[in-house]
Amino acid sequence: xxxxxxxxxxxxxxxxxxxxxxxxxxxxxxxxxxxxxxxxxxxxxxxxxxxxxxxxxxxxxxxxxxxxxxxxxxxxxxxxxxxxxxxxxxxxxxxxxxxxxxxxxxxxxxxx
Ligand SMILES: [Zn+2]
Numbered sequence: 001x002x003x004x005x006x007x008x009x010x011x012x013x014x015x016x017x018x019x020x021x022x023x024x025x026x027x028x029x030x031x032x033x034x035x036x037x038x039x040x041x042x043x044x045x046x047x048x049x050x051x052x053x054x055x056x057x058x059x060x061x062x063x064x065x066x067x068x069x070x071x072x073x074x075x076x077x078x079x080x081x082x083x084x085x086x087x088x089x090x091x092x093x094x095x096x097x098x099x100x101x102x103x104x105x106x107x108x109x110x111x112x
Contacts, residue, residue, distance in 0.1 A: 006050040013047055016040045023102060030104035031083045038081050042070050 088108040
């Protein structure tokens with residue numbers, strides 16, 4: 001079971017790092033790039049916890065406590081960790097995938 005969780009966390013961490021690299025291509029140093037860094041940091045902490053748990057360095061209770069702590073901090077900072085909006089603030093049209101992930105403005109291409 002911990003092998004599967006470790007593998008999933010590793011894949012998510014790699015995807016977040018590739019997303020962070022994609023942010024560099026757009027040269028926008030904004031809210032969403034910072035959010036990607038925060039997500040990578042939290043996922044890295046969870047990855048370290050799963051590695052330590054898999055190698056019997058920490059108990060299951062400490063692993064669960066650290067994971068719950070990371071999730072609580074994520075919920076507390078949810079506006080900074082998940083700043084993504086899916087609809088334009090002005091016209092309500094659905095934004096495209098690139099706009100949702102990379103651009104900081106709240107409006108679609110027609111409204112901005
Ligand atoms: Zn719009």
